[in-house]
Amino acid sequence: MGDDAQSIYSFRGATIQNILNFQNDYPDLRTFKLEQNYRSTKHIVSAANKIIASNTAQLKKEIWTDNVEGEKITILKTVSDSDEGKQIAHRIYDLKAQKQVSNNDIAILYRTNAQSRSFEEQLRKLNIPYIIYGGLSFYQRKEVKDLVAYLKLTLNPFEEESLRRIINYPGRGIGDTSLNRAFLAAKESDKRLWEILENIGSVDGLQQRAKDAIGEFVVMMKTFMAMAKEKNAYDLAVHIAKTTGILRELYNDKSVEGISRYENIQQLLNGIKEFTEEDVVEENEEGNIDRSLGAYLQNITLLTDTDKNDERADSVKMMSIHAAKGLEFKYVFVVGLEEGLFPSTMSLYDREGLEEERRLFYVAVTRAEIEVVISYALSRYKFGTLNYCEASRFIDELPQEVLNYIGKDTGNNVDVDFDDHVKSSFGGWNKSALRNPQNTQQRKPSPASMENFVADDYNKMEEGMKVLHQLFGNGTIKKIEGSGDKKMATIQFQEGDKRLMLKFAKLKIES
Amino acid sequence: MDFLKELNEAQYNAVTNYEGATMIVAGPGSGKTRVLTYRIAFMIQNGIDPFNILALTFTNKSSLAMRERIEKICAEKNGNGGDARNLYMGTFHSVFARILRFKAEKLGYSSNFTIYDTDDSRSVLKKIIADFGLNDKLYKPNSIHNRISNAKNNLITAKGYEKYPELMKEDEEGGRPKFLEIYRAYTKKCFENGAMDFDDLLLKMYELLVRFPEELHDLQHRFKYILIDEFQDTNFAQYQIVKK
Numbered sequence: 001m002g003d004d005a006q007s008i009y010s011f012r013g014a015t016i017q018n019i020l021n022f023q024n025d026y027p028d029l030r031t032f033k034l035e036q037n038y039r040s041t042k043h044i045v046s047a048a049n050k051i052i053a054s055n056t057a058q059l060k061k062e063i064w065t066d067n068v069e070g071e072k073i074t075i076l077k078t079v080s081d082s083d084e085g086k087q088i089a090h091r092i093y094d095l096k097a098q099k100q101v102s103n104n105d106i107a108i109l110y111r112t113n114a115q116s117r118s119f120e121e122q123l124r125k126l127n128i129p130y131i132i133y134g135g136l137s138f139y140q141r142k143e144v145k146d147l148v149a150y151l152k153l154t155l156n157p158f159e160e161e162s163l164r165r166i167i168n169y170p171g172r173g174i175g176d177t178s179l180n181r182a183f184l185a186a187k188e189s190d191k192r193l194w195e196i197l198e199n200i201g202s203v204d205g206l207q208q209r210a211k212d213a214i215g216e217f218v219v220m221m222k223t224f225m226a227m228a229k230e231k232n233a234y235d236l237a238v239h240i241a242k243t244t245g246i247l248r249e250l251y252n253d254k255s256v257e258g259i260s261r262y263e264n265i266q267q268l269l270n271g272i273k274e275f276t277e278e279d280v281v282e283e284n285e286e287g288n289i290d291r292s293l294g295a296y297l298q299n300i301t302l303l304t305d306t307d308k309n310d311e312r313a314d315s316v317k318m319m320s321i322h323a324a325k326g327l328e329f330k331y332v333f334v335v336g337l338e339e340g341l342f343p344s345t346m347s348l349y350d351r352e353g354l355e356e357e358r359r360l361f362y363v364a365v366t367r368a369e370i371e372v373v374i375s376y377a378l379s380r381y382k383f384g385t386l387n388y389c390e391a392s393r394f395i396d397e398l399p400q401e402v403l404n405y406i407g408k409d410t411g412n413n414v415d416v417d418f419d420d421h422v423k424s425s426f427g428g429w430n431k432s433a434l435r436n437p438q439n440t441q442q443r444k445p446s447p448a449s450m451e452n453f454v455a456d457d458y459n460k461m462e463e464g465m466k467v468l469h470q471l472f473g474n475g476t477i478k479k480i481e482g483s484g485d486k487k488m489a490t491i492q493f494q495e496g497d498k499r500l501m502l503k504f505a506k507l508k509i510e511s
Numbered sequence: 512m513d514f515l516k517e518l519n520e521a522q523y524n525a526v527t528n529y530e531g532a533t534m535i536v537a538g539p540g541s542g543k544t545r546v547l548t549y550r551i552a553f554m555i556q557n558g559i560d561p562f563n564i565l566a567l568t569f570t571n572k573s574s575l576a577m578r579e580r581i582e583k584i585c586a587e588k589n590g591n592g593g594d595a596r597n598l599y600m601g602t603f604h605s606v607f608a609r610i611l612r613f614k615a616e617k618l619g620y621s622s623n624f625t626i627y628d629t630d631d632s633r634s635v636l637k638k639i640i641a642d643f644g645l646n647d648k649l650y651k652p653n654s655i656h657n658r659i660s661n662a663k664n665n666l667i668t669a670k671g672y673e674k675y676p677e678l679m680k681e682d683e684e685g686g687r688p689k690f691l692e693i694y695r696a697y698t699k700k701c702f703e704n705g706a707m708d709f710d711d712l713l714l715k716m717y718e719l720l721v722r723f724p725e726e727l728h729d730l731q732h733r734f735k736y737i738l739i740d741e742f743q744d745t746n747f748a749q750y751q752i753v754k755k
Contacts, residue, residue: 302602
């Protein structure tokens with residue numbers, strides 16, 4: 001089961017060739033095509049088809065949908081990477097305020113993980129919670145890796161990476177000199193480090209104090225190994241965290257980082273507890289459920305990026321397009337659509353590379369159910385220097401009739417677009433009609449009349465006032481809660497009551 | 512079977528035609544997960560033993576969600592979702608790791624072998640490169656690791672690497688003539704450490720099937736039906752294993 005149009009892992013050795021081989025290896029192969037899309041609007045689906053049409057097709061397929069036409073795809077031009085972060089963060093704020101979209105329904109997708117920074121900064125400024133996928137994951141944190149190293153070593157004492165990691169953590173007086181001596185002894189006798197440590201007494205050139213410390217360490221590890229045969233993973237892990245002194249060491253560190261490290265260890269232990277109690281099907285040969293430490297370690301090591309994060313938290317999701325594969329979101333921001341970034345520089349010189357980038361773009365756009373915003377920046381910092389960028393070729397390849405450009409032709413443009421000119425003067429003409437309250441009151445204004453809409457100061461809003469909203473039309477403020485810029489208003493519109501955050505609701509006072 | 516009513520015609524055909532080699536080409540948002548889930552539920556309700564079904568998914572999470580749904584459908588039908596628990600389901604790596612845990616000893620590993628993640632692999636390589644006294648600007652642990660990973664995904668072991676003169680030539684011309692030596696040392700080190708890296712899970716699985724025909728036979732006998740999600744993203748090694 002698959003989709004050649006979504007093949008995006010050639011760097012991992014994935015090969016479309018497998019699909020073609022499959023057809024050759026199984027001449028009786030039957031093929032079924034699922035082409036009706038249930039996820040996205042018509043505009044998004046037609047954009048997707050147009051994107052992939054620029055590639056040489058392998059398996060012919062065109063998706064279609066019965067869903068609504070939906071909003072046009074917004075193309076957002078910004079002046080810099082930080083401006084891009086800012087504009088997108090504000091759009092997200094507006095979405096939440098005006099359409100009551102929850103954070104979980106919003107995703108920012110980028111080509112490279114390094115792009116997340118400017119969005120992080122701006123979202124933080126607006127107090128919008130977010131999760132970054134594919135960053136330093138929980139299991140990559142030092143304190144977590146330390147305890148996990150003990151667990152790994154308990155099962156497999158020959159594993160040198162873990163051994164080196166924790167032999168002197170928490171500090172037990174086994175210094176680098178002693179350790180190097182032991183390494184050398186292992187090399188000379190072609191034995192494994194653990195075997196040397198077990199017989200540390202017979203290694204020359206070590207101080208008695210170091211030998212004692214190593215001896216104690218070996219004895220401790222051996223008690224863990226014995227215990228692993230009887231206890232479940234959780235009891236063992238708690239015992240190890242206590243006996244080794246990890247827990248005490250972190251508990252005594254009362255700095256902010258220290259507290260969070262202590263919490264992380266607690267969280268790891270909770271995770272192990274859950275695993276030992278959870279009803280997961282992890283059968284062994286005899287059909288029993290395997291809740292051993294070995295099964296647990298295997299599980300956490302093989303988690304995929306998207307498995308690792310907590311879905312429950314209500315946060316905007318930020319991730320690379322690769323990580324977004326197989327996921328869907330109501331609102332998707334695909335950012336950094338610039339030549340050299342997306343498509344990436346490395347792909348610009350061969351057709352296959354470029355086609356993979358295009359499939360990646362296809363995957364990004366098709367994650368969205370309701371709306372897609374595509375953004376690019378005219379300048380971007382790369383390795384500390386400012387680079388000027390041009391819009392990605394992928395934007396030009398989109399079907400222009402489903403696009404809505406924002407930020408295009410701003411500034412001192414020599415080039416005048418008459419279409420734009422005519423439209424704006426039309427809007428201006430309508431604006432004067434809007435200014436006359438007799439003409440507009442009680443009527444839902446036409447979109448054209450909204451082009452020059454100016455919102456009033458939200459501090460002036462009071463309960464009982466009649467107001468005008470760009471999207472919902474005329475309404476009456478029924479209730480205002482909260483204070484300052486946190487004021488929430490319940491407003492009765494024609495289509496029903498809405499709760500809006502006043503600061504971002506952009507209302508015009510009518511009377 | 513009520514759940515079939517939820518399907519459109521194309522989905523219905525993809526769900527109900529479960530015998531023989533089949534390829535389902537699924538566009539984005541076309542209900543692929545639903546089809547895969549219902550196809551398995553349909554198979555079970557038509558008397559196929561879940562024990563004989565292997566489903567390879569893209570993430571562990573999607574596998575859990577699918578399993579839950581399948582168990583629920585089967586429970587509604589026979590009041591017994593327990594059967595569906597025998598389904599073997601998971602990502603390529605987790606399924607192979609599970610199988611290998613019981614077979615590791617045949618391959619000279621303890622059943623408690625450690626799995627190295629990318630960080631671990633790179634740390635081992637870093638040490639090897641330093642021990643060899645090589646310049647780590649030229650021999651970057653990351654790119655060496657990628658190259659080893661690529662070789663393994665094409666089922667090219669350190670031992671068999673010399674049979675590919677074009678690869679040796681690439682190393683030579685790329686200014687990294689010591690690549691094969693590093694690959695060998697890395698393979699040796701992992702083995703001594705009782706560790707398999709991510710790519711070994713595929714490579715060792717393949718080795719198990721090739722070297723031990725009785726294991727191949729057992730697995731062929733067990734997994735009569737194999738379903739693979741996101742087939743376009745499988746690599747050569749994965750395909751060769753499944754083909755067996």
